[in-house]
Amino acid sequence: xxxxxxxxxxxxxxxxxxxxxxxxxxxxxxxxxxxxxxxxxxxxxxxxxxxxxxxxxxxxxxxxxxxxxxxxxxxxxxxxxxxxxxxxxxxxxxxxxxxxxxxxxxxxxxxxxxxxxxxxxxxxxxxxxxxxxxxxxxxxxxxxxxxxxxxxxxxxxxxxxxxxxxxxxxxxxxxxxxxxxxxxxxxxxxxxxxxxxxxxxxxxxxxxxxxxxxxxxxxxxxxxxxxxxxxxxxxxxxxxxxxxxxxxxxxxxxxxxxxxxxxxxxxxxxxxxxxxxxxxxxxxxxxxxxxxxxxxxxxxxxxxxxxxxxxxxxxxxxxxxxxxxxxxxxxxxxxxxxxxxxxxxxxxxxxxxxxxxxxxxxxxx
Numbered sequence: 001x002x003x004x005x006x007x008x009x010x011x012x013x014x015x016x017x018x019x020x021x022x023x024x025x026x027x028x029x030x031x032x033x034x035x036x037x038x039x040x041x042x043x044x045x046x047x048x049x050x051x052x053x054x055x056x057x058x059x060x061x062x063x064x065x066x067x068x069x070x071x072x073x074x075x076x077x078x079x080x081x082x083x084x085x086x087x088x089x090x091x092x093x094x095x096x097x098x099x100x101x102x103x104x105x106x107x108x109x110x111x112x113x114x115x116x117x118x119x120x121x122x123x124x125x126x127x128x129x130x131x132x133x134x135x136x137x138x139x140x141x142x143x144x145x146x147x148x149x150x151x152x153x154x155x156x157x158x159x160x161x162x163x164x165x166x167x168x169x170x171x172x173x174x175x176x177x178x179x180x181x182x183x184x185x186x187x188x189x190x191x192x193x194x195x196x197x198x199x200x201x202x203x204x205x206x207x208x209x210x211x212x213x214x215x216x217x218x219x220x221x222x223x224x225x226x227x228x229x230x231x232x233x234x235x236x237x238x239x240x241x242x243x244x245x246x247x248x249x250x251x252x253x254x255x256x257x258x259x260x261x262x263x264x265x266x267x268x269x270x271x272x273x274x275x276x277x278x279x280x281x282x283x284x285x286x287x288x289x290x291x292x293x294x295x296x297x298x299x300x301x302x303x304x305x306x307x308x309x310x311x312x313x314x315x316x317x318x319x320x321x322x323x324x325x326x327x328x329x330x331x332x333x334x335x336x337x338x339x340x341x342x343x344x345x346x347x348x349x350x351x352x353x354x355x356x357x358x359x360x361x362x363x364x365x
Contacts, residue, residue, distance in 0.1 A: 005309040005352050006077040010034035013078055013249060013359060014090045014311070020047050020245070021094055021142060024196050025149040030094055030313075040073040042365050044243035046197045048187060050234065050362075051091065052227050053084060054207030054349070056251015057358040059215065064224040067232040071246065074361040078250045080309040081105070081279045082349050082356045084207070085118040085166075087249020091200070092170040094142045096311020101138070101319055103310060104281060105350065106274040110321040115274040121165035124340055133169040138316065143173035152197040154190055158204065182230045187237050201234070203227055210252040214346035235364045246362030252347045253278075253355045259334040260343050261296045268292075268338045274324070277335030277343075278350035281324035289326045296336050298328040309352075 006012050010033055018028040019038055024047070032038060052068075057076075060069040079090045079097050081104055089102040097103050102118060109116045112131070114123050121129050146153035155171045159178030167176075179185050182203060190199040209223035231246060238244055255277075271284035271292075280298075282289045293300040301309070303323050310319075330336050332353055337343040349356045 005080050006311075006357065008077075008079075008096050008311045011037060011074075011076055013076055013087060013247060014094065014096050016076060016245070016247060016361065017091050017094045017142065020049065020198055021145065023047070024151045024198055025146065027145070027149070028094060030096065037074055037076075037361065040361065041245060041363055042243050045241040046191050046199070046239070046243075048190065048234065048238065048242055048244040049091075049198065049200045050231065050244060050246040051088075051200060051202050052206055052246065052248050053202065053204040054210050054250065054252050054347075055227065055248040055360065056355050057360045058355050059206075059224075059251060060360055062215075062221075062224045064221055065228050067228045067235070068246070068360075068362060071231070071235075071362040071364050072360050073363045075358050076247060076361050078248070078357050078359050079311070080352065080357070081275065082250035082351065083276060084249060088170055088202075089137060091249070092142050093137050094145070095138065096313060098307065098311035098315050098319065099138070099313045101316030101322065103319070103322060104275040104279070106276065108272065108274050108281070108283070108322055108324070110318065115272070118169070119166060131165070133165040134172050136169050137172070139172075141172055143171065146198060147173055150195060152192070152195040154197060154199040155202070156185055156190070156199065157202040182226065183233070185230070185234065187234060187239060187242065191239050191242055203230060207252070210254075210347035211345045212347075214254040215252065216254070217346075231362070231364075238364065244364040246360065246364075248359040250349045251355045251358060252349050253333070253351075253353060254346050255333060255335045255348050260337055261334060262337045262343050263292075263339060265339050267295070273338045275327070276350040277337050277341060277348050278330045278356065280328045280330070280336045280338070281326075282328065283325040286325065289328070292336075293328055296328065296330065296334065298330050298334075298336060301327040301329055
């Protein structure tokens with residue numbers, strides 16, 4: 001079968017996380033980076049991992065990304081589907097989607113018998129879902145494994161995201177710090193002499209601007225300038241025993257209005273849908289799904305092929321029950337929007353095009 005997605009064979013985001021974990025603890029549940037990529041990251045006592053949500057490798061050509069582009073060392077692959085919940089779950093577990101069980105921005109939850117948006121833990125009507133999200137991802141996660149080997153694991157994110165279901169889901173066992181402005185993030189409080197440390201800084205402004213206005217907008221230009229400024233500022237304050245590594249969990253593509261297939265209620269009647277506009281998951285009669293694939297010009301991916309896109313290793317125990325009957329992979333420049341999915345935004349991701357799936361490896365010594 002032709003490989004159309006990530007291989008998780010040493011050049012994926014999850015391999016980067018495994019590389020850092022193995023350097024700090026000597027162990028990792030996932031294969032580390034290929035030797036040629038590993039050699040690009042100097043050995044250090046501590047590592048600072050900066051995750052720029054929505055920063056694809058190709059987006060470093062933006063004129064406001066000079067500091068970021070100057071530290072690009074290679075291109076990695078994002079886990080599939082190329083969306084925030086999948087990517088952050090891969091980082092915070094050090095596992096492929098096949099193993100951690102998060103396979104979409106929206107996901108069918110068989111134990112709840114409903115589709116849930118894992119970003120906010122709401123159902124398709126917008127109602128909050130009651131769930132013990134802290135126990136949702138497999139144990140031990142990355143933070144728990146670090147702590148178990150006497151390595152400090154710290155997560156730094158906007159303070160507004162504290163006490164949310166997603167934060168409880170991702171950062172179980174991590175030491176947490178919040179910021180109101182990225183200018184408050186200072187490596188001086190992230191690292192101590194007492195323990196080796198992996199600190200992760202999460203920055204989301206680029207993703208928000210790309211979604212809302214697209215990559216040609218002034219708001220995106222300002223967001224890229226802010227991300228570039230954050231990288232440069234952290235680099236200037238980095239302790240001598242620490243190496244800073246930057247990356248993302250996905251890139252972005254702008255979809256013009258004429259590329260949006262806005263479905264009618266009758267198009268999905270009798271079908272269950274979840275995922276996102278670039279990788280739409282469906283369960284129901286096969287002839288109905290095939291008709292949607294033909295109508296939208298999308299590629300229909302069967303479950304066995306989808307599993308290969310999700311990674312290697314022993315599958316999550318609930319993976320089979322969470323899988324769709326088929327996935328529709330939208331063609332370039334298009335998106336599929338069932339009734340109830342927001343079609344107003346400009347920027348989208350989730351698919352396998354280079355702009356969505358190629359992410360940068362940034363290194364500052």
